[in-house]
Amino acid sequence: MDRTKRETRNTVESLALLQAFAADLEWVSQVVAGDLRLKIEAKIPRTKRLDVSLGQFLRIDAWLRTLCKLSEPMHFQATSAGARSMLELAVDLVLLASDQNAAERLQDWEWSAKHKHATAVKRFYETVGGAVPPENAEAIAFAVRDAARIESLRRKHGWLNSKQKPCHPPRWTERSLDADCVEADKWPHRGDFSFVRFYETRFRTLCWQVHGSAFVGRTIRADVFPFLSAQALLDASDLAVIGAAATLHTFDLWTVPTKEAFEKFANERYRRRNELFLKARAAQKAVAADDPAAETLV
Numbered sequence: 001m002d003r004t005k006r007e008t009r010n011t012v013e014s015l016a017l018l019q020a021f022a023a024d025l026e027w028v029s030q031v032v033a034g035d036l037r038l039k040i041e042a043k044i045p046r047t048k049r050l051d052v053s054l055g056q057f058l059r060i061d062a063w064l065r066t067l068c069k070l071s072e073p074m075h076f077q078a079t080s081a082g083a084r085s086m087l088e089l090a091v092d093l094v095l096l097a098s099d100q101n102a103a104e105r106l107q108d109w110e111w112s113a114k115h116k117h118a119t120a121v122k123r124f125y126e127t128v129g130g131a132v133p134p135e136n137a138e139a140i141a142f143a144v145r146d147a148a149r150i151e152s153l154r155r156k157h158g159w160l161n162s163k164q165k166p167c168h169p170p171r172w173t174e175r176s177l178d179a180d181c182v183e184a185d186k187w188p189h190r191g192d193f194s195f196v197r198f199y200e201t202r203f204r205t206l207c208w209q210v211h212g213s214a215f216v217g218r219t220i221r222a223d224v225f226p227f228l229s230a231q232a233l234l235d236a237s238d239l240a241v242i243g244a245a246a247t248l249h250t251f252d253l254w255t256v257p258t259k260e261a262f263e264k265f266a267n268e269r270y271r272r273r274n275e276l277f278l279k280a281r282a283a284q285k286a287v288a289a290d291d292p293a294a295e296t297l298v
Contacts, residue, residue, distance in 0.1 A: 014226035015073070016281035020273050021233040022071035027272070028237045029064035031265070036244050037061060043251050049103035050251060053096045057247040060089050060240050067236055073225040079232035080209035086239040087203065088177065091195060093246035094184040095173065108153045109172030115150040116168040118143035177203075189249060191266075193242055202235060241266070 040057060043050060067082045096102045118139040125132050125140065132140060154166035159174070161167040173180050181195035209228060220228070245262060248254045 011223040011226065012281060012284040014223060014230065015284050016277050018071065018073065018226040018230040018233070019280040020276035021230045021237070022068075023276050024269055024273050025064065025233045025237045026068050027269070028240055029061075029068050032064055032240060032244055033061050036248070039253060040247055040251055043253065048107065049096070049100065052103040052107055053093060053247055053250040056089050056093050056096070057243065060086065060093075060243045063089070063236065064240055067233060070229070071233075073229055076209055076225055076228040076232065079229045079236070080206045083232040083235040083239070084203065084206040084210060086236045086243070087195075087198065087206075090239040090243040090246070091177070091180050091184045092172075093243040093250070094187045094190065094195075095180065097246040097249040098183075098187055105157055106172045108157060109169070111146075112150055112154055112159070112168045115143065115146060119147075187246070189245060189254070190242060193238065198235070198239075202231075206232065206235070237269075 037057075040054060046054070063082050063086055067079060070078050070082070092106065096106070121136050121139045122143040125136070151166045154160070154168070157174075159167055159169050171177065171180065173183070175183070178196075178199050181199040184190070184195040209232070241262070245254070248258060
């Protein structure tokens with residue numbers, strides 16, 4: 001098989017995968033935004049732990065709705081960004097489900113992050129001088145007003161530098177993301193999904209596809225770009241389902257019927273993806289047969 005024919009075949013396969021995985025993600029989004037969100041938001045009363053978990057879950061919902069609009073090969077950067085963010089959200093939700101005290105640390109970390117930014121804004125204008133724009137005034141006020149409170153939060157959690165002074169850690173867990181993936185893999189309800197495997201085999205490539213480097217564009221053929229988007233959409237879908245399951249656990253909504261419904265959903269997703277892929281591939285082959293050059297243009 002010559003190179004042109006091989007690349008045409010690869011493009012047909014990649015585009016079919018992209019169509020199948022985009023349809024799968026849309027279905028996951030509908031489930032998350034529909035019955036699952038209604039069930040979770042109906043939980044009353046809500047504690048700080050539930051509110052923090054809900055906030056992370058709603059970001060998953062928002063990402064899914066965004067990714068539903070990104071089904072073209074040229075969207076590979078955006079879909080990769082979504083999948084990368086979904087990993088962090090799913091890890092956080094699993095850790096929230098596993099640790100009763102995690103919510104307080106995560107919320108305090110968010111306040112600490114906000115203060116770190118506000119302090120940087122204040123320092124910038126002190127350095128350059130001149131009038132502070134109205135949109136930055138509140139940040140500077142927060143940096144001054146809440147300094148003692150944020151220092152107290154950091155000391156409470158032991159967020160100290162080598163000189164034992166309060167500082168802001170890169171993550172709320174004080175661990176790196178790969179170390180948090182190790183912790184998340186201890187959660188007994190993740191099925192056969194491995195956060196460590198995902199981090200070691202997918203996370204870095206997602207970062208390459210998001211970052212401004214042209215490495216991806218220089219080293220990957222045009223016929224592969226649909227596959228990049230397709231794989232990222234599947235990643236995001238799988239992580240969203242795990243994040244949703246973890247949220248249900250935190251909200252004490254994980255029952256035997258819910259577990260069975262998730263297992264049925266997983267099997268049905270697999271069946272539907274295969275069916276959609278075969279139909280899409282047949283359609284792409286028909287188009288390519290009529291115009292062999294058409295499907296090499298990604």
